Amino acid sequence: MKRLTLAWMIACLTSWSALAQSKKVLRIDYGINTEISGDDGISDTQLRAWVNQDFMRISYTHDESHIEITDKKNYRSFILIPQNEEYLILNDGDKNDYKQIEIEYIKGQDNKIAGYTCQLAVLNLGTDEDTNEEIKLEVYYTEQIPNLFWSEFNFLHVLPGAPLSITVSGSGYVATKIEHEELPQELFEIPDHYTQMEVDSAEGFGDTQIADDRFAFTDETGERYGVRDQNGTIIVQPKYAFVAPYVGDISVVNNSSDKFGAINLRGQEVIPLQYDFLTYSEKDRKFLYGQQDKYGLLDENGKVLIKANYDMINFPEHGLMQFTKNNKSGYINEKEQVVVPAVHEYIMGRNQHYFISTQGQYYALYSIKDNKKIANGYDYMALPDEGTTFLAMKNGKYGFIDDKGKTTIPFKFTTAIAFSDGVAIVSEDEAGEDFYYINTKGEKIPALEAE
Numbered sequence: 001m002k003r004l005t006l007a008w009m010i011a012c013l014t015s016w017s018a019l020a021q022s023k024k025v026l027r028i029d030y031g032i033n034t035e036i037s038g039d040d041g042i043s044d045t046q047l048r049a050w051v052n053q054d055f056m057r058i059s060y061t062h063d064e065s066h067i068e069i070t071d072k073k074n075y076r077s078f079i080l081i082p083q084n085e086e087y088l089i090l091n092d093g094d095k096n097d098y099k100q101i102e103i104e105y106i107k108g109q110d111n112k113i114a115g116y117t118c119q120l121a122v123l124n125l126g127t128d129e130d131t132n133e134e135i136k137l138e139v140y141y142t143e144q145i146p147n148l149f150w151s152e153f154n155f156l157h158v159l160p161g162a163p164l165s166i167t168v169s170g171s172g173y174v175a176t177k178i179e180h181e182e183l184p185q186e187l188f189e190i191p192d193h194y195t196q197m198e199v200d201s202a203e204g205f206g207d208t209q210i211a212d213d214r215f216a217f218t219d220e221t222g223e224r225y226g227v228r229d230q231n232g233t234i235i236v237q238p239k240y241a242f243v244a245p246y247v248g249d250i251s252v253v254n255n256s257s258d259k260f261g262a263i264n265l266r267g268q269e270v271i272p273l274q275y276d277f278l279t280y281s282e283k284d285r286k287f288l289y290g291q292q293d294k295y296g297l298l299d300e301n302g303k304v305l306i307k308a309n310y311d312m313i314n315f316p317e318h319g320l321m322q323f324t325k326n327n328k329s330g331y332i333n334e335k336e337q338v339v340v341p342a343v344h345e346y347i348m349g350r351n352q353h354y355f356i357s358t359q360g361q362y363y364a365l366y367s368i369k370d371n372k373k374i375a376n377g378y379d380y381m382a383l384p385d386e387g388t389t390f391l392a393m394k395n396g397k398y399g400f401i402d403d404k405g406k407t408t409i410p411f412k413f414t415t416a417i418a419f420s421d422g423v424a425i426v427s428e429d430e431a432g433e434d435f436y437y438i439n440t441k442g443e444k445i446p447a448l449e450a451e
Helices: 002-020 151-158
Strands: 022-033 048-052 054-058 067-071 076-081 086-092 102-113 116-127 134-142 160-168 171-184 208-211 214-218 225-228 236-239 250-254 260-264 270-274 279-283 286-293 292-300 304-310 320-325 327-332 338-344 346-350 354-359 362-367 370-378 378-384 390-394 397-401 408-411 416-422 424-427 435-440
Touching: 022 054, 022 160, 048 171, 102 134, 116 160, 116 390, 151 160, 171 416, 214 236, 250 270, 250 279, 260 279, 270 279, 270 286, 286 304, 304 320, 320 338, 320 346, 327 346, 338 354, 362 378, 370 378, 370 390, 390 408, 390 416, 397 416
Parallel strands: none
Antiparallel strands: 022 048, 022 171, 048 054, 054 067, 067 076, 076 086, 102 116, 116 134, 134 160, 160 171, 208 214, 214 225, 225 236, 250 260, 260 270, 279 286, 286 292, 292 304, 320 327, 327 338, 346 354, 354 362, 362 370, 378 390, 390 397, 397 408, 416 424, 424 435
């Protein structure tokens, strides 16, 4: 009996030790918005952030070749390079108040992004040297999530909450998904075996890394970009106005005439520089292209699949593409046949069988098969990854409805995340910190069962 009790105590202590060394965080996935038309032009996840009151972790790329970690309380931030097991110091305790940045907080223009109510702040970043126009950064932030910033937007630490949309003239980062997670403390620290990297001696790091073994560099004017590998071998001579980070084996480039094309890892132009806009999906092996403010799709060899006849079009998902015409959205299939007519103000999300649109301030749920409205009049709605239990919000509380529009789990939660793998995360306290897991019957389940 004593042996059993001792073993039980050791197990408990080990469990509590592991728990004490983990951090509850919110994970925010950001896509890139390519148009001012709301969510219609948002790309796949391009940046992922984890944040709580004390720490932040930013992953810039899908392969996490560069990771930024920040100790917010002590103003210390670092870049981790896992491939080389090295780190670079970005800030070591210095606080910058960015007093030179003008901030205007706009009242009455609140927006709902990824389920969170956001306020608008407009930041004046100075004057464009070419056009002599002021650069205005529009940021929708929420005070429901602790402040979040990273090296590219370090000045955003002056805002009272996390930015969920960061755009200039409608283009920029927009949050697409937010979830509660619990991560080990070690993910917010420099691993013991990492060595410090000095910028001046870091081979290739003075350039901008755009793939595992590719770096963008400039000529002596600093205006033309080329590509070289980590040994300094030039792959592409400096001739582009911009070289984007590689997505798979493709980098989007543009020239001084602001025309876009694409190169592969060997530096060969696989898409000629003739488009007004270009972005690439590795998953689909397709390009979304723009010409004269209209958009279409190309295959990976540059063959036109969908002509640029749309105000916006998305990459295929479950065989359908969301499109916009005359400021209204709908769906077409890959044969360009209309499945859902373009009559919706905004389509906020979809899965294989359902989509959510907005009507004025309110959200509505539709079935894709027959374009039938299932429910409407909610302040917010979100889809599960599968199944028919839908997250909704009314009168400031979250609950869940089914595919008939009937309430299946009462509207009593202050915070809730849509179902994934049959599990949802909810909270009933005002701070949204005391969260727990439920199944589709609304029953509370242990965290281990949720995993």
